[in-house]
Amino acid sequence: MVHLSTFSRFAAVLALVVAFAPGSYGTDLQWPALYELDDWTECRHLYCMVRVILSPTGEPPTSPNFDTDVVDDHRRFRRTLLDRGVCLRSVDALSGQYRGGKLPHFPTSAWNRSDRYILDRAHFPPTFHANESTERAASVVISRQLAAQYPGLVAYTEIEYCLEQSSSVHNYEQTVAVSLALALAFGFALSWNARGALLRDLRSEASPRKPFLLFDLYKNFAMVGSVLAHCVLFGPFLMPAKNIDFVEQTMTHPNAKLIGLLSPFLMQIFFTMSAMLLTVKLLHGAPKAPLAWSKFGAIVAHRLIRLQPLNLLTIGFCAIAYQHFIGGPLGPRQLIVEQGACRTRWWMNLLFISNFNMHKPCLPHSWYISADFQLFLLIALLLLATLRWPRKTPHLLACAIVASFLGPFLTVLWTDFDPIRPDSLHEMRFFLLDSAYLVQLYTPFYNNMSWSVGGMLAGLVYDRYQRQPSASIVRRVNLAIGVAFLLLLAYGRLTLAASGRIPPEDGRCWLAAYYAAFKLSAAVFFSAGTLRTLLTEKDFPGSAIVRMGAKLYYCVYLIHMPVFRIVFSSATAPTEVTPELMVRMGFRVFGISYALAVLLHHGFEKPVMGFLRRVLLHRV
Numbered sequence: 001m002v003h004l005s006t007f008s009r010f011a012a013v014l015a016l017v018v019a020f021a022p023g024s025y026g027t028d029l030q031w032p033a034l035y036e037l038d039d040w041t042e043c044r045h046l047y048c049m050v051r052v053i054l055s056p057t058g059e060p061p062t063s064p065n066f067d068t069d070v071v072d073d074h075r076r077f078r079r080t081l082l083d084r085g086v087c088l089r090s091v092d093a094l095s096g097q098y099r100g101g102k103l104p105h106f107p108t109s110a111w112n113r114s115d116r117y118i119l120d121r122a123h124f125p126p127t128f129h130a131n132e133s134t135e136r137a138a139s140v141v142i143s144r145q146l147a148a149q150y151p152g153l154v155a156y157t158e159i160e161y162c163l164e165q166s167s168s169v170h171n172y173e174q175t176v177a178v179s180l181a182l183a184l185a186f187g188f189a190l191s192w193n194a195r196g197a198l199l200r201d202l203r204s205e206a207s208p209r210k211p212f213l214l215f216d217l218y219k220n221f222a223m224v225g226s227v228l229a230h231c232v233l234f235g236p237f238l239m240p241a242k243n244i245d246f247v248e249q250t251m252t253h254p255n256a257k258l259i260g261l262l263s264p265f266l267m268q269i270f271f272t273m274s275a276m277l278l279t280v281k282l283l284h285g286a287p288k289a290p291l292a293w294s295k296f297g298a299i300v301a302h303r304l305i306r307l308q309p310l311n312l313l314t315i316g317f318c319a320i321a322y323q324h325f326i327g328g329p330l331g332p333r334q335l336i337v338e339q340g341a342c343r344t345r346w347w348m349n350l351l352f353i354s355n356f357n358m359h360k361p362c363l364p365h366s367w368y369i370s371a372d373f374q375l376f377l378l379i380a381l382l383l384l385a386t387l388r389w390p391r392k393t394p395h396l397l398a399c400a401i402v403a404s405f406l407g408p409f410l411t412v413l414w415t416d417f418d419p420i421r422p423d424s425l426h427e428m429r430f431f432l433l434d435s436a437y438l439v440q441l442y443t444p445f446y447n448n449m450s451w452s453v454g455g456m457l458a459g460l461v462y463d464r465y466q467r468q469p470s471a472s473i474v475r476r477v478n479l480a481i482g483v484a485f486l487l488l489l490a491y492g493r494l495t496l497a498a499s500g501r502i503p504p505e506d507g508r509c510w511l512a513a514y515y516a517a518f519k520l521s522a523a524v525f526f527s528a529g530t531l532r533t534l535l536t537e538k539d540f541p542g543s544a545i546v547r548m549g550a551k552l553y554y555c556v557y558l559i560h561m562p563v564f565r566i567v568f569s570s571a572t573a574p575t576e577v578t579p580e581l582m583v584r585m586g587f588r589v590f591g592i593s594y595a596l597a598v599l600l601h602h603g604f605e606k607p608v609m610g611f612l613r614r615v616l617l618h619r620v
Contacts, residue, residue, distance in 0.1 A: 031079030032150055033574070035240035040329050040572035043087035048130060048162040049329055050138050052082040054146075055154040075252045077244055077425055084142055084157075085240075085329040091137045121160070123337045123360070130159040161332050172570075175324040183599060190603050214533055215273050216550035223553045224590060225266055227560045230365070231586030232579070233263070235568055237428040238334060242574035251425060257496055260421035264442070265522060267368050271448055272455035272527050274372055275379045279459025282383050296380060301617060303376060306554070307352075307369065309608040310600065314558050315349050315362060318342040322562075327570030333430070334569040338362060355443040359434050365561045367443040374445040375452040383456065397457070404450035404523070409516035411441050413508060419515045420499050450520045454527030465535055477532045484525035491518035555597035555605060556590075563596070564589050 032054070040047065121129055130138070139157045146153050236247045250256070281299060319342040322335040342362035348354045352374065355367035382400060386393040412419045415436065422428060422437045432438040441447055465473050495518050498511040567589050575581075 032082055034077055034244045035083050035574045037085035037240055037329055037573055038087040046088045046091060046162055046164060047329060048086055048088060048134065048138055049160045050084045050086060050142060051158050051160050052084050052142055053156040054080040054082065076248050086138055086141050088134065088137050091134050123340060124161045124332065125340060128161040128163060128332060128336065130162045134162060135159055163332060171324055172327040186603060187599050190599060212277065216546050219553040220546055220549035222266060223549060223556050226557060227590040227593060228583065228586040229263060229266060230564060231589055232582045234428060234431060235582045235585060236577045238568040239571045239577065240330060240574045241577045243576055247577055257420055261492060261496065268448060268451045269526055271372060271375055271451035272530060274376060275452040275455030276459040278376060278379055279383060279456050280463055282380065283463045296384065298617060305609050305612045310555055310558055310605050311349060313604065315342055315346050318362060318562060319346060325566045328572045331569040334565045355445065358439040358443065363561060364431060371443060371445040371448055375449065379452050379456050400453045404453050405516050405520050407446035407449055408519050409512045411447055412512035412515050415440055418499050450523035454523035458527045458531040461531060462534060474535055477528050480528040481525060481532060484521050484528060487521040488525050491521055552597045552601055555601050556593050559596055560589060560593040563593050
């Protein structure tokens with residue numbers, strides 16, 4: 001049996017995401033629905049998504065008494081900030097009915113300070129912008145609807161984007177049909193050509209003695225877990241949710257804080273695995289054979305060859321093809337915004353620095369790939385330094401551990417947001433676009449350094465154990481697991497308690513210390529737990545399915561987010577959001593992503609990697 005199973009720990013965490021029961025809150029205020037959409041499929045004219053700001057006090061939007069602070073947007077969506085999808089059948093006629101004179105200009109500086117949402121049309125190309133006549137027509141339509149249903153409310157409207165809906169529906173249906181036909185034809189041809197090799201792989205025997213087979217097993221688990229986690233956590237915010245109260249209650253449930261604290265572990269463990277594998281590879285043969293820079297260069301080159309082909313293909317798809325997959329009124333918000341970012345910021349993904357670009361991110365989930373590559377180089381240089389100056393090894397490792405603590409500590413200390421999760425629910429609607437939490441805390445490599453340092457230390461101990469097996473090493477690892485687990489519980493509880501109140505100035509220092517210590521304890525616990533399993537367990541099932549899943553992990557992870565955006569943004573009407581629906585759609589996204597990953601891996605990624613290795617590494 002596998003002690004301290006990584007799979008059981010994260011299975012429990014993932015189950016909590018969809019299983020905790022919603023709480024309740026009391027309010028007598030009644031507001032219009034957050035989303036109201038005209039029929040997308042029946043509209044044959046201009047379709048516009050309009051941002052509607054309501055004044056429940058009856059004050060006009062330009063008045064200094066305009067009330068924008070009715071609810072706390074940390075816990076609830078603002079009922080004064082609405083999304084309306086309107087089908088404008090006769091723009092000129094509707095615009096002529098506008099009696100408000102010149103369109104008012106809302107004091108956006110005051111609103112943005114309180115709501116943390118910026119309505120910036122610069123995210124959309126000029127073809128999606130509305131002229132003044134269209135603005136007036138939309139204002140007339142929405143004012144009529146509000147006057148009939150909620151008399152007394154004053155509304156300010158501003159169009160976010162417009163598109164010719166009839167051409168969009170035809171384009172979407174045609175694109176989906178062509179894509180499906182190409183995928184089936186390509187898959188059939190690929191399967192026919194590779195039928196012999198595929199049958200041999202599936203009939204091959206398990207390899208229980210393969211080193212680091214635990215990592216292959218975890219890749220299979222995380223491949224499914226990361227897709228489901230993204231769909232469950234962000235799916236309700238990317239769709240026009242009808243039961244927004246349920247979403248609010250679920251996301252503000254007391255257990256949601258715990259989920260927010262633990263869920264990042266799903267991906268951060270990969271930093272540990274990557275650093276441990278790198279350490280073992282670099283130390284292989286040392287100190288008998290001095291480590292040459294050529295070996296280091298070969299390892300880095302192999303990493304680049306592994307990452308870049310599919311990285312470039314995915315960036316190209318997002319930059320070129322996204323506009324053809326708009327299947328619902330919220331599609332441009334998810335697809336066109338990212339398409340524009342990929343056309344201008346593609347080079348940041350190419351250089352693996354996309355984790356420092358959360359203002360206009362291309363493939364925002366690729367922050368992990370960039371951070372992992374940065375930590376990969378950092379740990380490699382640190383290992384080279386320890387081999388070059390072996391007497392300085394304790395000092396170098398101590399500096400690395402201190403730096404791992406200082407990164408998140410100083411970040412939390414010098415900021416004012418909650419380090420456990422995003423401050424505002426509105427940030428979730430735009431996939432944390434320009435979120436301070438994402439930009440300053442979650443994605444920088446130095447705030448995830450503890451996981452890579454833990455993996456490096458685990459690799460050093462593993463290398464030592466392979467050279468001189470000793471029961472004392474296993475006992476020390478067991479002790480480290482126990483101590484780290486106790487510290488993890490203690491600092492986790494302290495972090496939750498400290499973040500649950502608005503601390504004074506001196507309290508921020510304690511919150512920063514608790515959070516940084518929690519991350520460091522978690523890195524030690526999972527690194528030591530992984531090491532202990534590798535040292536003592538040798539009976540992992542190494543079937544062909546496991547090996548295939550491990551090879552496809554990177555491909556599935558990189559392409560699942562475009563699939564996720566396309567699937568969830570294709571909703572054409574307000575939808576009743578339930579955990580069951582999110583999980584079902586999550587498995588749909590995973591199925592599509594896995595099928596595409598098989599085609600891309602065998603038809604593109606594998607041949608290109610083989611060619612690059614023959615050309616670039618034939619002398620290494």
